Amino acid sequence: MPGPKDLDPSSSPRAMIGAELRYARERMGLSQTELGEPLFVSGSFIGQLESGTRRMQREYAVQLDVILRTDGFFTRHCETSAKSRYPEHFEEEAEAETFATSIRHYIPLLIPGLLQTPAYSAALFRAYRPTAPDSEIEELVEIRAKRGRLLDDPTKPLLMVVLDEAAIRRPVGGPAVMAEALRHVAHLMRRHRIIVQVLPFATGAHAAMGGALKYMEFADAPPLCFVDGLDTGKLLDDPATVARHALTFTLLQVSGLSSAHSLALIESVAQDYDHEEQPS
Incomplete structure (x- = not known):
C-alpha cells in the first residue's frame, strides 16, 4: 500500500483536496468511474475534482468521506475551498x-x-x-x-x-x-x-x-x-x-x-x- 502523500502547503485548497481525493481513491483500489457511480456523477467529474478544476460541493464531500473512509476530511475542508466572491451561478x-x-x-x-x-x-x-x-x-x-x-x-x-x-x-x-x-x-x-x-x-x-x-x-x-x-x-x-x-x-x-x-x-x-x- 502506498504511503501517505506529501501535500504542497503552497497549493490552493482545491488542489490540496483534489490530491487527497486521488490518493484516497487509489488507496481503495477504485477507478474514477467506479467512485463516481454511487455519487451519480461521471468518472470525468471525479477527475475534475482531483485536478482542482471543479470545486467540491458539500453533498459530495459527505458521501466521499463515507465511501473512502476518510474520517470527515472532505466535509471539513470543502468549506474552505467553497469561498468565492462570484455569484453562485458563475x-x-x-x-x-x-x-x-x-x-x-x-x-x-x-x-x-x-x-x-x-x-x-x-x-x-x-x-x-x-x-x-x-x-x-x-x-x-x-x-x-x-x-x-x-x-x-x-x-x-x-x-x-x-x-x-x-x-x-x-x-x-x-x-x-x-x-x-x-x-x-x-x-x-x-x-x-x-x-x-x-x-x-x-x-x-x-x-x-x-x-x-x-x-x-x-x-x-x-x-x-x-x-x-x-x-x-x-x-x-x-x-x-x-x-x-x-x-x-x-x-x-x-x-x-x-x-x-x-x-x-x-x-x-x-x-x-x-x-x-x-x-x-
Missing part, C-alpha cells in the same frame, strides 16, 4: 477558467468579461443594478478586473473569442467608453495574446443563435463547457454535450471574419466612436 466557471489551458468564448451582445475595461464593466453593472450604491458597483468592477489579470501571463491560457458585431456596435457606456474598450481588445490582438474573430451581421443565421457558450480545455482533466443566461449558468461535462458545443464554436469561427479583417473592423469602429466624441 463561481464554478470563474474558478475553472483559472486552470484552463485554452478557452474559446462567444457572447452574442457583449465583450467577454476577460476582455472588458473597468469603464465598460462599470457601465454594464450599472445597467444591471440601476439603484445599487456606487460602492457595490466598484466592488463588482474590481472582481471582474481581477479575472482579466488571467491574461497577464504571456502565453496561457490560449484565448479564442468570437465577437459578435452587435457587441462592438452597441455603445455600452457611450462613445468614449466603447472606443477605449475596443482599443483594449485590439491591443491584445496586436500583442498576439488573444485570437479574435468578429461574427458580422452579414452572416445571418449562425450556429449559436440560442446564446453564449464557453469551451475550456485543461492539461489534466476533460474539457468543460459553460452556458449562461440572465442570472443563471451551468457548467457541463457530459462528453457528447461538450463535443457538440466544441463543434458549435468551430462553426462560429468558420462564419467569422479572419483575424486580420476583424482587427481592422474593431479599430475602424473605435475610430468612429472617437469621432462621435469630438464636438461638431
Whole structure:
C-alpha cells in the first residue's frame, strides 16, 4: 500500500483536496468511474475534482468521506475551498477558467468579461443594478478586473473569442467608453495574446443563435463547457454535450471574419466612436 502523500502547503485548497481525493481513491483500489457511480456523477467529474478544476460541493464531500473512509476530511475542508466572491451561478466557471489551458468564448451582445475595461464593466453593472450604491458597483468592477489579470501571463491560457458585431456596435457606456474598450481588445490582438474573430451581421443565421457558450480545455482533466443566461449558468461535462458545443464554436469561427479583417473592423469602429466624441 502506498504511503501517505506529501501535500504542497503552497497549493490552493482545491488542489490540496483534489490530491487527497486521488490518493484516497487509489488507496481503495477504485477507478474514477467506479467512485463516481454511487455519487451519480461521471468518472470525468471525479477527475475534475482531483485536478482542482471543479470545486467540491458539500453533498459530495459527505458521501466521499463515507465511501473512502476518510474520517470527515472532505466535509471539513470543502468549506474552505467553497469561498468565492462570484455569484453562485458563475463561481464554478470563474474558478475553472483559472486552470484552463485554452478557452474559446462567444457572447452574442457583449465583450467577454476577460476582455472588458473597468469603464465598460462599470457601465454594464450599472445597467444591471440601476439603484445599487456606487460602492457595490466598484466592488463588482474590481472582481471582474481581477479575472482579466488571467491574461497577464504571456502565453496561457490560449484565448479564442468570437465577437459578435452587435457587441462592438452597441455603445455600452457611450462613445468614449466603447472606443477605449475596443482599443483594449485590439491591443491584445496586436500583442498576439488573444485570437479574435468578429461574427458580422452579414452572416445571418449562425450556429449559436440560442446564446453564449464557453469551451475550456485543461492539461489534466476533460474539457468543460459553460452556458449562461440572465442570472443563471451551468457548467457541463457530459462528453457528447461538450463535443457538440466544441463543434458549435468551430462553426462560429468558420462564419467569422479572419483575424486580420476583424482587427481592422474593431479599430475602424473605435475610430468612429472617437469621432462621435469630438464636438461638431
